[in-house]
Amino acid sequence: MTPAELAERALAQHTGTGDLIVVIDRTVAAHLRWAAGAVTAAGAVDDTRISVMAVHGRSVGALSHVGALDDEELHDLVAGAERIAHHAPADPSAEPLLTAQEEVDDAPADHPEPPTAAIRSIADELAESARLLTATRRASFGYAQQRVRTTSVASTAGLRRAHVSTSALLDLSLREPDGGAGSWTGAAGPDLAGLGLRERQETLGHRLDSARRVVGLPPGRHELILAPSCVADLMVRLYLAAGAQDALDGNSVFAATDGTRLGERLSELPITVRSNPEEPGLLCRPFTVVRSPGSLGSVFDTGAPLAPTRWIDRGVLSALVQTRHSARVSRRPLTPWIGNLVMEAGPGGRNLDEMVRGSTRALLVTSLWYLREVNPMTLTLTGVTRDGVYLVEDGQVVGAVRDFRINESPVALMSRITEVGLTTPTLPREWTDVPTRVAMPAVRVPDVAVS
Numbered sequence: 287m288t289p290a291e292l293a294e295r296a297l298a299q300h301t302g303t304g305d306l307i308v309v310i311d312r313t314v315a316a317h318l319r320w321a322a323g324a325v326t327a328a329g330a331v332d333d334t335r336i337s338v339m340a341v342h343g344r345s346v347g348a349l350s351h352v353g354a355l356d357d358e359e360l361h362d363l364v365a366g367a368e369r370i371a372h373h374a375p376a377d378p379s380a381e382p383l384l385t386a387q388e389e390v391d392d393a394p395a396d397h398p399e400p401p402t403a404a405i406r407s408i409a410d411e412l413a414e415s416a417r418l419l420t421a422t423r424r425a426s427f428g429y430a431q432q433r434v435r436t437t438s439v440a441s442t443a444g445l446r447r448a449h450v451s452t453s454a455l456l457d458l459s460l461r462e463p464d465g466g467a468g469s470w471t472g473a474a475g476p477d478l479a480g481l482g483l484r485e486r487q488e489t490l491g492h493r494l495d496s497a498r499r500v501v502g503l504p505p506g507r508h509e510l511i512l513a514p515s516c517v518a519d520l521m522v523r524l525y526l527a528a529g530a531q532d533a534l535d536g537n538s539v540f541a542a543t544d545g546t547r548l549g550e551r552l553s554e555l556p557i558t559v560r561s562n563p564e565e566p567g568l569l570c571r572p573f574t575v576v577r578s579p580g581s582l583g584s585v586f587d588t589g590a591p592l593a594p595t596r597w598i599d600r601g602v603l604s605a606l607v608q609t610r611h612s613a614r615v616s617r618r619p620l621t622p623w624i625g626n627l628v629m630e631a632g633p634g635g636r637n638l639d640e641m642v643r644g645s646t647r648a649l650l651v652t653s654l655w656y657l658r659e660v661n662p663m664t665l666t667l668t669g670v671t672r673d674g675v676y677l678v679e680d681g682q683v684v685g686a687v688r689d690f691r692i693n694e695s696p697v698a699l700m701s702r703i704t705e706v707g708l709t710t711p712t713l714p715r716e717w718t719d720v721p722t723r724v725a726m727p728a729v730r731v732p733d734v735a736v737s
Contacts, residue, residue, distance in 0.1 A: 289334070289438035290448055296336060297440050299357075299364040304342040304371060305383055306364065307441040307588055309575055311335040315433035316405040322425040323416035325409065330400035336360070337577040339585045340367035344380035346585050347371030348578040379531070379584035379611040383443040404432040404454065404478040411483045419460075419487075424494065426487060428458040432478050439575060445589045449571045454478040455713060455722055459673060460490035467686060469493040470653045470673035472515060472713030474722040475567060493652070493674055497686035501677045503736065509648040510734045511641055511678070514712040514726040519654045520667070520696035521559060521629050522720045527665050528597060529581040530606035534616060539665040539697050540606060545616065553601040553700045557631050561624035562594040567711055568723040570625035582623050584609040595621045598700075626723035631706035638728045641707050643681040648730070650676040650683065653715045654692065665695045672715070690736045705730035 287295070289310035300306040312334045319327040337350040347370025351363055408430045415426060432454045439447040454477055461468040469490040473481040512520075533540040533547070540547045563572040574590040576583035587610050597605050605621045613620040642650060657669035671689045678684070707728035714720050 289436050290440070290446075292334070292336070293438045293440040295357075296338060296360055296364060297442060299361045300442060301365075302340065302342070302368040304340060304368070305442045306367075307339040307341070307383070307439070307445070307585065309337040309339075309577055309588070310438045311337070311435060313433060313435045314400045315431060316400045316402045317429065317431040318405045318408055318412075319429045320412060321427050323412070323419060325412070328405065328409070330402050332400060336363065338364050338367040339577070339588075340364070340371040341383065341585070342368070342371035342374075344376040345371050345374040346377050346579055347374055348585070350577065377579055377584070377586070379579070379586060379609045381584070381586045381610045383441060383445070383586060384589040385444040386446060401432040401434060405430065408478055408483060415484055415487050422491070423463040424491070425461050425463070426458065427461065428456065430454075430456050430478055430483075437571060437575060439573075439589060441588070447573050447589050449573070451569065451571060452476050453722070454481060455717065456481045456483060456486070457713070457717070458483065458486055458490065460487060460494060462494060467494060467497045468673040469497070470715065472715065472717065473711065474713045474717070474724070475711055476569070493676070496676055496683040497674070499685035501685035501687050503649075503677070503687040503690070505737050506735075507733045508736050509645075509730065509732040511638070511645065511648050511650045512729050512731065513638055513650070513652045514707075514710055514728055515715055516651055516654045517629065517726040517729055518712050518714040518724045519657055519716060519720075520694070520699065521726060522627060522714055522724065523657065523659070523667060524559075524665065524696040525597065525627055526582070526720070527662065528607050530608045530612040530616060530618070532581050533606055534612060538662060539695070540603070541663070546606060547603055548606065548618070549602065549604075551602050552598060552697060553703060555631055555703060555706060556600040557598060557629065557700060557703070557706060558596055558600055559598040559627065559629045560594065560596045561626055561628070563592045563624055563626070564594075565626055565628060565725075568626040568628070568725060570723055574622045582607050584611060586610065587622060590620065590622055592622060592624050595624060625721055627721060628709065628725045629727060630709040630725075631727065635706055635708040635727055637708045637710075641705065641728055641730060642678050642683065645678045645681060645730075648678045649687065649736070650678055652676075655715055657716060660693070665697050666693060667695065668693045693735070699731060702731050702733065703729045704732060
């Protein structure tokens, strides 16, 4: 049964007086995990998630289930969501449900098989790289995944939408013998074959060569070069905090005494942060899907078409994540959440190696770890560096320094960036909790407290 057929089957269980929205996500994936160069886990999955949102007046009841359901179980799932809706408080983002859309859907009649061939190819590359690493006694650790997801949406209001997305990611670490120094890199894209396991492992090897000399680092303020992965971790958290309703309610870093900070300059540099469902290499679903009420989306907006959006336009905050309700209240365009993120500052940016060569003295930070929010009103985050901090002097990496804690707000940090590098696809280090379709530059930030 296809996701679209399952969605119709779920709608047929609706017996209430309100409306019903059904979202079916069917995911087929293959994955590989390895440690010290040896495969520790591999497999293929074919999962179906059924999300049911019952609407009673201005109230919503949401339930979901992963796995197959017979008709009786499906009826119970729908009835449970309807009972919740009858007792739930009114949703402040309530608007009339969207009806049929004119856009052409691109879901196939038959769902693809788990992409095991891509994983077998990575396993072959891994075996060859393990052979090459034998002489250095270094060990490779990592995770690779290839995934295809079909999302089908149907509602009693007549909405019918569907979309297929293909994604891959690679999380790779290289470590010295006996648990010594380590270095990390990550990549995401539509296909594992294009993520370059061997090339990335070579890059990590060069970084570890630079780390053979350990340099002391006194506490103080230092210039940092943040690699694209670090920038991704920071900018994605900025994006997750960019809900317009939270700002209107005075509960976010983007709140202002007279409404929101829209129109405020955040950087003197021409930094643009944007999303586009048709972004080459970062394609994502072109319509809104909200499976439960939240600050970044409304169930009532499910099915809304997405368009290219500039959240920060040449240094100026130009849009927040809007629902139809918040857009109407704030008299702003509807700019819903989009599943990718790009940061850039125009042509001519240098790549990471060129930025290093152009530095007199700086700390090169290649990844951040365990970032957690300390203060939502400033979006101050605390976290640590991990697997690779290097001292740069006169354009050369002269050694590795200890990991350190960093306390920064990505909003405040933007005002202090002095250089934006070349934008490239990357992967946030904490990719399990955030969107992975991102392209970011390296950035230079002076005067950062290191403790």
